[in-house]
Amino acid sequence: MADHYEVLGVSREATSDEIKKAYRRLARQLHPDVNPSEEAAERFKLVTHAYEVLSDDEKRRRYDMGGDEGMFGGGGGFGGFGDIFETFFGGGGGPRAGRPRSRRERGQDALVRVTLELGDVIFGVHRDLEVDTAVLCETCQGSCCQPGTSPERCEICGGAGFVQRQVRSLLGNVVTQQPCGACQGYGTTIPHPCATCGGQGRVRSRRTVSVDIPAGVESGLRLQLPGSGEVGPAGGPNGDLYIEVQVNPHPVFSRDGDDLLATLEVSMTDAILGATTTIEALDGTVDLELRAGVQGGDVLTIADRGITGLRSSKRGDLRVGVHVVTPTRLDAKERALVEELAKRTKAPRPHLAEFHQGLFSKLRDRFRGA
Incomplete structure (x- = not known):
């Protein structure tokens, strides 16, 4: 009859944890699902029975005193192997409680x-x-x-x-x-x-x-x-x-957050003299007053004519950027009038001016989201 300590490869002073680790190592090597040979099966029986005896304090005490725990069947016997293996490997034991599936399931989104x-x-x-x-x-x-x-x-x-x-x-x-x-x-x-x-x-x-x-x-x-x-x-x-x-994108208006952006084309004469005009916004007409001398790039703001906020009742603004249209074709009479205007106003020649941050801000606002 093989000595249980020798079968597990541990000393007689081995702790419970050492015995458990030795058994797990050997069981993984010798289990029939891993090693189907007859020799492995016999060794697995010895290893399992040795662990069954030495893992129980009372059985181990009687075995150390020379009792009959060294014989198969003295304690739990061979029938207890399933419970031991289930502890370490999660294998099947007795019947498990289960429930039938429900035919009712949540539908897909x-x-x-x-x-x-x-x-x-x-x-x-x-x-x-x-x-x-x-x-x-x-x-x-x-x-x-x-x-x-x-x-x-x-x-x-x-x-x-x-x-x-x-x-x-x-x-x-x-x-x-x-x-x-x-x-x-x-x-x-x-x-x-x-x-x-x-x-x-x-x-x-x-x-x-x-x-x-x-x-x-x-x-x-x-x-x-x-x-x-x-x-x-x-x-x-x-x-x-x-x-x-x-x-869908709009051909005239674009969006900047809750604000609406648009470009207003203004003739040179209206820019010089000023004018009143009516534009068709997305929610009705809007009257605009162009001051005399309005500059290209100026932005006219019409409050509360933008988009209502997604999580608020406040509306954004309608911001209209001014674009002054310079005529490209003049007849002789028109040209003479413009030349006369230039002499009377003594307009300066084109030149570099002091950097104007506001101008670029207006242009950026005007074309944002375009």
Whole structure:
């Protein structure tokens, strides 16, 4: 009869931790799943029994005193190997409690893209969107069964949703558990599935979703509508609907945050003399007063005529950059008048002037977002 300490390769003074580490090392080498040879199987039996004796304080004490714990079967015996191996390797022991799967599952989220015009985002806009998605089956109302029938308990697993298989090995009786193949783990079967949805409890359909898109949205922004996505299998709860916004560029106006930007072309004479004009903004007309001598690059600000903020009720401004248009073709009379004006005003010749930070700021504001 082999000495238990020699079998595990430890001294008689070995601690419990040393005995445990030695057993784990040898068990990993000799387990039949790793080493299927007969020699390894015999050694594995010896190693396991030695550990069973030496890991128990009372059995080890009797063994050290020459008791019969050195014989197979004196304590837990061979039948206890399964419990020991389960402790270290997570292997199967007795049956585990389990629950059948639910047919009802949450539906998937859906994504819809909506295209807006710049004017739509000033105050927000209401849209009715057509969504192609999964909806509740009206025939079975999510039961998955033909009307008048109902699911039946699976005869294979008895409604548990899983089956157990017992295998006898060198470790003892090992029980494995896996989903029932007859009912796919649901615990019930549907002998008479709904003909409309094919037993899914939902069908594909096009439906209309009404949504109020708030003011201030920008391209790429996604709005979430909880519970407006696809209905789940077997009438499970709906997923969410996400609306991705795309704002078309405008030929006249551009956006800088909540401000609107535009360029106003002004004739040279209107710039010199001043003028009153009316422009068509995105939300109606705006009267503008051009002071005499307005300069190209000047920015006229019309307060509260921009975009309403996404998370506030305050509107941005409408900023209009002035662009003075110089005539490129003059007849003889027009040229003579301009030359006379130049003499009378004694306009200076073109020259470099002192650096004017404000001019560049106006130009930057004017073309920002263009």
